[in-house]
Amino acid sequence: MKAIVHDTYGPPSVLRLDEVERPTAGRGEVLVRILAAGLDQGVWHLTAGMPYLVRALGFGLRRPKVRIRGLDLAGRVEAVGRDVTRFRVGDEVYGTCDGSFAEYACTTEDRLAPKPANLDFARAAVVPVSACTALQGLRDAGRLEAGQTVLVLGAGGGVGTYAVQLAKALGAHVTGVCSTAKTELVRSIGADEVVDHTREDATSGAHRYDLVIDTGGNRPLRTLRRALAPRGTLVIVGGEGGGRWVGGFDRPMRAALLSPFVGQRFPMLAGKPCHEDLRVLAEFIEAGRVTPVVDRCYPLAEVPQALGHLREGTVRGKLAVTVQAD
Structure with missing residues (x-):
C-alpha cells in the first residue's frame, strides 16, 4: 500500500x-x-x-x-x-x-x-484531534458554564474554529481573536465579537473573561492573565516558539505551577480523542451546531x-x- x-x-x-x-x-x-x-x-x-x-x-x-x-x-x-x-x-x-x-x-x-x-x-x-481538543479544553479543563464569557485566541485556526462553535453551542458569549484575513470567517461561524489582533490587543485588560482559550500562541502568561476575570480560567492549547528543548510547552507547565497560588485557574490540558467525545461531536455536527x-x-x-x-x-x-x- x-x-x-x-x-x-x-x-x-x-x-x-x-x-x-x-x-x-x-x-x-x-x-x-x-x-x-x-x-x-x-x-x-x-x-x-x-x-x-x-x-x-x-x-x-x-x-x-x-x-x-x-x-x-x-x-x-x-x-x-x-x-x-x-x-x-x-x-x-x-x-x-x-x-x-x-x-x-x-x-x-x-x-x-x-x-x-x-x-x-x-x-x-x-x-477528531482539533475538535476533541477544543471540547475537552472548554468542558473539562475550562469547566465552561452557560452564560459565561469566552475569549478564543487563534479563533481562525484548527482548534480555534471548533472552540468558537463549541463554546457557542455550550451557551457562552464568545469573542474570537484572529488576523485581518480571518475576521469574516470567525464571524461566520458564530463569534459574538471578533477582534483583529493587528489592530487591537484583546489582552489589554479592557475586557476580562471567565475563560480564555489560547490556541497555539506565544503570549507571555502575565499578558494572558490581564484578560482573565479574578476567578477566571486560562487553558493553553499547545504553543509555538520557545527554545529547542521544550518549545512552547513551557507556558502551560509554568502556568500549572503558578495556579495553586493565585485566584485564577491554569489547568493543564492533554487533549486526547476518544470514542465518547467523537460521538458527542458527531451529535453537534449532525445537529448543525458545529461545521x-x-x-x-x-x-x-x-x-x-x-x-x-x-x-x-x-x-x-x-x-x-x-x-x-x-
Missing part, C-alpha cells in the same frame, strides 16, 4: 510517498481503509522531532519510532479483529490512528466512532507541501488530505 513515511527527523521534505506492507487487524483492532486524513501542527512536531521534548516523550530519540505520519482519519472498516464489538466491515468511521497518511491503518475501537452522517470523508477527517472549516484538500503525495503551507500560519480552519477515492 502507499503511505507517507520518514526515517529521520527534519523539515517537511523528509516525508516521502513509499510502498509499505499493509497491516492486519489484531485482537481488539480495527483495520480501516482510509479515504481522507487531517493535518495539524502535531504532525509538524513529530516530523521535525521538535522540540526535543517530543522525542523524550517516547516518539524516538534519534529517529521516529513510527515511520508513517498522520493521526486524524476518516474511512471504512475493512476488517475487525477478535473482541471488537462496536464496528462491522463496511461501517463509515472517523477517529485517530498512528499513521493515517496511508491507504490502510489499524487502530483500536476506542479511537473510532461512526462518521457524522452529514459530512463527506474529507471534512470528517479534520474533526468543520476546510481551507484546502491535498492529495496524499503532496503532504510535504501541505505541511509547509500549514506552517505559514495562513490556513483558515483545517487542511485535509485525500488518501483514496471513495
